[in-house]
Amino acid sequence: MIQAARSPGVRRPPPGQALTPERVEHYNRSGPRYTSYPPIPFWSESFDEKDYRAALRRAAAASDDPVALYVHLPFCAERCAYCGCNATVTNRSSVVDAYLDRVELEIAAVIQTLGRGRKALELHLGGGTPNFLTEPQMERLLRLLEDAFDLGAEAERSLEIDPRIATPEQVRFLRGLGFTRISLGVQDMDPRVQEAIGRIQPEALTRKIFLAAREAGFPSVNLDLVYGLPYQTPEVFQRTLDSVMELKPDRLSCFSYAHLPHLRANQKQVDARGLPATAWDKFSLFQQAVDALTEAGWSWIGMDHFALETDELSRALEERRLHRNFMGYVERAAPHLVAFGCSAIGEVGGAQIQSDPKLGSWQRALDAGTLPVVRGHVLTDEDLRRRDAIHHLLSNLELPHRLLEAREGASGRQLPALVREREALEAHADDGLLRRLEDRYEVTPLGRWFLRNLCMELDAYLPVSLPTAQSGAPRFSMTV
Ligand code: SF4
Structure with missing residues (x-):
């Protein structure tokens, strides 16, 4: 410890x-969270496909450089009131098929310039809800990526899942596809907090899926918490922390809740009456998480991440060789992050690139044979x-x-x-x-x-x- x-x-x-x-x-x-520098609001909207192609050509010229891969899968079964992600609610699986058709076009367009078979150190699926995909859809996505990139056995494969639509069978299936790291969204275990943020997720369900991930042999099982939520008093939050620590996840994140209903219409549904009244009240919740987790055996990583002492991130921190990229804190940073999907953010050949966050125009751009870039920045x-x-x-x-x-x-x-x-x-x-x-x-x-x-x-x-x-x-x- x-x-x-x-x-x-x-x-x-x-x-x-x-x-x-x-x-x-x-x-x-x-202030920014510095997943990128400069932060996205300072990127240029005049950065376009031509600039992205030029960046891909620079990366193609550095042919020994490995890459990291990210795919954004924006679909969710329902919209949580507190959510600040780029998410699309649907109950039609055919929408995902149509999306994967465009991901296929996007991958083809990228490797046309980057070249096929580039070595990939890691793959991360984020969302939305990556486990909204059916088994054939997930297999199709991996096949597309494996055909285009060298995703060898040593590449780390990670994904985020929503425990509310997961089953133990699905978790075993994902492990069978070679995923090594799985992150479960939790936020808070308390029923009243969950009701206030429009996300009902019984604690027993979270535990069941967490234990299924352990039984399936995932080397790394992670949990995501949020603090600063309505009715999240110190006593309530301590119960969540105790429950989470008992599960002993390899990594945890503990993000600050940003209540911005004027920017995110869905947050108007959040019961804001119970939000922390002052900066100090909110800060105290985070302090409580840091105290509890660091005393119980997790290292505090960066601003809001935690990792067990045995985790590679903790060792990298001790040795001062930790890196930061769009996907979080990493021990090995690939020189390029190639990102696919609407709203996805990548960095290739010294340029940072964001894809169109609007599903319709993202799809239309790909159908027209262009890469759906909406902004970027050449470093x-x-x-x-x-x-x-x-x-x-x-x-x-x-x-x-x-x-x-x-x-x-x-x-x-x-x-x-x-x-x-x-x-x-x-x-x-x-x-x-x-x-x-x-x-x-x-x-x-x-x-x-x-x-x-x-x-x-x-x-x-x-x-x-x-x-x-x-x-x-x-x-x-x-x-x-
Ligand atoms: S919090 Fe997660 S599951 Fe809920 S709407 Fe947002 S992305 Fe979807």
Whole structure:
């Protein structure tokens, strides 16, 4: 079991550097989660198919580079009120067949330029609900991918499932297809919370599918939680945490709930009366999860992930060699992430690409023989240097000074030192968020809670001075 003191940054801050409501309020700012840098709102809508093809040609030229694969499967049996994902509700399996027809076209269009048989290190299916696919549909999808890429036995295959439509037989079937990692959406086990967010999922059902995944021999079984939900009091949330810890998942995520009914119409159905009243109330729930999980043997990874001590992510964190990509935290980062499906986000040949999030126009573009790109961004030397710094800080809880110094970029361009950024980090060191070491900054136990704020100092795209939250309002910015 991991001792709290061994896992970087989970120790309590020393007296005088306390986590107080005032400090939480001070750092309560909106900011990105840095799955990408620059964040998607800063990508260009003039990036089009021609730019994606050019990126694929660059990746084709680097023929030894392996890739990671992602497929977005947007279908769900019903829409959960709290959901912020790109999801399409249907009860017709033929809709999925039509979708897979277009995924087939998309794969063909990509490998036309990238080339067939590129080695893939990992495959992830996200959604929506990947286990909405029938067995023949899932087999078809894997056949399409295996025909186009070298998805050898050592490639990691992972997927997200909704336990409410899963069966033990389906879980065994997925394991038989070579999936090694399975993530079950849980959010909270409490019936009143579930009712408020429009997702009824009895605890017994979650346990049944979790145990079925263990029995099927999945090497990694993960659970996804959400905090900051209506009626999720500390007592209620503790019961969920206790229940989850008893199952002993290999990894957990604990995401902040963002209640944005003006942007997501389905969230108008959420019973918002029981939402946390203040930023501190919400922060305290996350603190409760961190305390419980790190004391019970999970390492705190990045902002909101947790992994058992025996998990490769924990070992990579100890050795400061963790990476971040669109799919989360990884030990081995492939140089390219090739993504398929509507709204899918990839990175190929030094460019970040997003596909059309609207199912109809995504399909029409593919039917017309074009790649359905809606926005993208070609990474500059400056972007790459800042992304390295942000992702290293986020993943490994330290920032080597060399990442802030003047240097030559990949294209030979000279990049100046990040002077303003260093001044900002110095101010955070004065505030107790960073420790000054000879060759690097190290995130302190106090700074661990405000990791996102530290990363934001290295972001050249954000406004220099960010507005703080309305007094007392829960935001979705800090580590929480
Ligand atoms: S929370 Fe999951 S299952 Fe529910 S609508 Fe969203 S993607 Fe579908």
